[in-house]
Amino acid sequence: MRRSIPEATVARLPLYLRALTELDPGVGFEATVSSERLAELAGVNAAKVRKDLSYLGSYGTRGVGYDVALLRFQMNVSLGLTGERAVIIAGAGRLGQALANYVGFRERGFRVVAMVDVDPAKVGSNLSGIPVLAPDEVDQLLAANDGCIVVIATPEDVAQGVVDRFVAAGASNILNFAPGVLSAPSEVMVRNVDLGLELQVLSFYAARKEGSVDS
Amino acid sequence: MRRSIPEATVARLPLYLRALTELDPGVGFEATVSSERLAELAGVNAAKVRKDLSYLGSYGTRGVGYDVALLRFQMNVSLGLTGERAVIIAGAGRLGQALANYVGFRERGFRVVAMVDVDPAKVGSNLSGIPVLAPDEVDQLLAANDGCIVVIATPEDVAQGVVDRFVAAGASNILNFAPGVLSAPSEVMVRNVDLGLELQVLSFYAARKEGSVDS
DNA sequence: TAGATTGTTAATCGATTAACAATC
């Protein structure tokens, strides 16, 4: 029975992986790293690093530190990044296409295998080498890509319907770019990236700075 | 002396604004709303709603609820959304262009006034009606757009330099899409959206589901 | 052995939520 890892910890694992990747560029460059140094690279507290890493197992050596290559490997295992992971993008509009071509995905071991769109003018074509499929091919697509991640890049008003369709086809990991609250069964992991919300939060702080000039 | 509002609360204000906007579609449709109902629409706890809203001031009436139109207006004031707010996008690549055309920004009162790029082939042109400027026009651009938000959509390796340049020109609110830890003076608000990180977090949960099948 | 650093416990902190007095 595995302990469950706090979501806040999970969200920091990619930061540690990035730091480890920077430390491990060649052969025997920096063999070990302390929690202190790793914390500095990831921009967090050293105690937090040790606590987070202890959830993954005991990969450090007291008095020495963490073996960079080993920890990096284990981190990849924990994050399920040992092979290539398939990504399917719902919505082949501007955002969908930008995401499909985002090099940051490929660099991190993700492969966009298909886009799905309702537009008959797009279906059947290849956009930057990525095939565009019709919605009625979703079942087949999901069956062929076990453990894939579905990215929702459709207009807001159809997002819930699209999610329902993908969940029915077996999707269980969703990254949603459409604004608004989506509902999905609790065993389906949904992460939301709301670009408008991010701007509104920044607008709040911008307004605050303006406000404090006078009064 | 204003109380400072917790960041977690600030991040929820846009959710409340969205809910209020749904409730307020015409004249006298739903005049008031209870914290209970608002909580349901925003997908949070009712006590949290009341606590969050109390930071903005006392806009409710005991026994009655919140006046939808009034609260919506005050929310817009708090979020600095009473006028149009300028957005400047650094990087006119695929992601930058997708963001520049993202309708969700315009719908929420943001206006992309310019993109900035180093590519001489793009500088001076209009991409979807948005002018592309050269880096040496940044000072002028920032001076002309007080309280603007700068979006970093450049490659990772130049992001820090771009941030430094914009901060020197007076930018104080940054939405960063480049992976990695950016440094900026503490008075500059930086929010990070790391698309690769989001996928890695989902990959973690996907791996977990696979793992629990066997073993 | 002495110095360094992990892994973990215990203390601290902040955010969430329940409860309720205030009051419409």
Add this chain to the structure above:
DNA sequence: TAGATTGTTAATCGATTAACAATC
């Protein structure tokens, strides 16, 4: 007045961090 619902206090919860025993 009775019922409803806010605004706020106090209790709870979980996450962060300091501290230190274990141990290389």
